[in-house]
Amino acid sequence: MSACVSLKNLQRQFSRVTVLNGINAEVLPGQVIALLGKNGAGKTTLLETILGFGFPSAGEAKLWQLDATQIAGETKQRIGFVPQQDELLPSLTGSDHLKLFKSFRPHWNQLLVDKLIAEWAIPMTMATGKMSVGQRQKLSILLALAHEPELLILDEPVASLDPIARRQFLQQLVDIAADENRAVIFSTHIVSDVERVANQVWMLREGVLAYQGGLDELKESVARVTLLAAEKFPEKLDLPDLINQKIQGNSAQLTFINWSAAREQQLSNQFAAKIDVQYLSLEDIFLEMNP
């Protein structure tokens, strides 16, 4: 199965600031990837570089083996994109937008469009400039879904949606994900949504992918270990894969990545301590990995 997106040692710099630094990743059909990261981590820059809006400073970003900045109309028809802030024409109504987009799309699922308009209650006769942010966001998502793209890229798509619309949208993503020929990348701050739909996680920290892999693997690979020893711990521990530590006297709370069950016994022996291992929720993992 060939990759829809392939990133090799991708770097992006603005003036002297490095926003993306040596990113290597691939997106395969059937993957639903949640892109997580703090504000300013480079999520939007990464998505826009994948889409070819800007040139990489080094490395490469490819869409179906083509240089992302060189893609033509045919490739663009295979992609659906929802930007963080919509860039619709304010005086045009929702219907005007649909008619215009439809005239440029060789493939168009009118049934899906009608269904989503009804479910999301989008006021199609209202000028988009007068719509609320959430309504415009729904329309943007609709325009990105209507031609059933093979690759769907969404930059914080649910940030402005109410809980009902968010749930409906996520259900839509699950349906898309069920079709194994399609791939989705979406950035978000709402970690609970990731657990509901994503099967892959990319965690972006300071311009590098601190984690990329399956959601379940991520949950299994991060553990919070509480050690209770007879003697005091040193002020700071230097252990492999340790990402966070809180030490208070003879008690230590340590968070590890790349955790394996074998390390439990090893730590217990090393510090002659009673050990308690706790696996974290995705939100806790996110917080631990982004201190």
Place this chain on the structure above:
Amino acid sequence: MNTQGILNQYWRLILVMLLPARYVKWLGVLTLAVLIPGAILNVFGHYIVLYIGSAFSLLLVMMVGMLVPGQMLALRSSKQFQYMADLRYPLFFIALGFWLLVSFWLSITLTLLNPKEFSFYSTFALITMTLTCVAVLFAVVGSYMQTAQGFVPLFVWLVFFSAKSTDLFSTEYVPSYWFITLMLWTGMFIWWFRWQPQKYLINFMTLSAAEMQRQQANNVQAITSVFSAIPNTLAGSLLVGVSDGIQAWLKRELGQLVFFLLLLMFMLYWVRQTPANAASMMVSIYVFIYICVRGGIIFQSFFRNLYRLWINSNYSREEMLAYFEKRYFLMLVVAMVPVTLVFVLINHYLLNDLLGLFKGAYVLFIGFLFSSLAFYVGLFVYIKSAASFVLLNWISPIVNLGLIGIMVYLNILWRPNPSHEHASYLWFSGALLMLILLGRVWVQSSWKNVNFYRVKN
């Protein structure tokens, strides 16, 4: 894609480019509704309706002409539309077709209206070149600095007056006009296909009134921050929205004065092309509008910030009104003084007393009265409409336009030969003063129960 599909794409894009807003569609319908009966009546010798229809169509063309470059930039720079299709070719050719058609239509109209003065051959060439300049400037300037787009129409006026005075309609220049036009469109073509938009350039002319106000307020805030300095009082600074310190005030007024003089320079250029009585009228209208706009801008920032004054000051409701009135009129007078002084000097030394003493004084006086009335009308809107900014921007201009209409009807100031009957000036000012007093009494009586709002639109 088949031909029908491509035609459909072009048709959709033409609609989006030329008729993007509801008001343009309505103006189009109105123009047709006047033009068609006008054309029929013209056959029977009644030409006035056709003339009115032509005026409407000119207005329509001007509006669409202003919209087209903005729509081009918006469609090209929107990331969502970039992922819909590569629109560069269709957008370029629709714009080119539109401007050529408009040039042709304007040339035909001018030639038919005044065949002795305008020959189609030279008029078409000159208009095509001028409109090409405008279109190219609008697009290129707008792509790099959107706020500077507003100055492009001034260029048209300058060319128009220069054309009349230097005989640019002469046929000897025609080949040069076509050559320049060709060069401009070629340059535009190359630039358009090389241009990489950095961000979404929204077309300001398609925004709703509320959104436009919001954008304008952001721009004003960005500009005024440059003119800021140490504040004098918290209450005063909250009301103005920026520092009320003397240094900040001096900087702001200096900036306003420069703006006033720049526009006046443009007016002076215009004044030289027009007869003296029309010139005097235009200059008095300019000074009057300037005062009213300054008053309006001061009031708008007060209108927005009133709720902040309530929570951040020690004033009771009654004290707040007194403070509010004092600050507004103080700022209005302060805004008028430097402009008046400079204008008096220019009028005497550069314009050879184009505006007589009575006229000059009356313009200042009537400007002050209009701004005073606008203040109480604005407070009326605040109280009655839960501080609707949109309503304020509808009602205040309507009141002002109504009063200006009465002035024109009574032949005060704004007619080529205004009345010299001072009694009518006195009656009008007296009535205006009465309205202001009535407004003040009403506001004072209603103020103790006023609700303060965060102004959202």
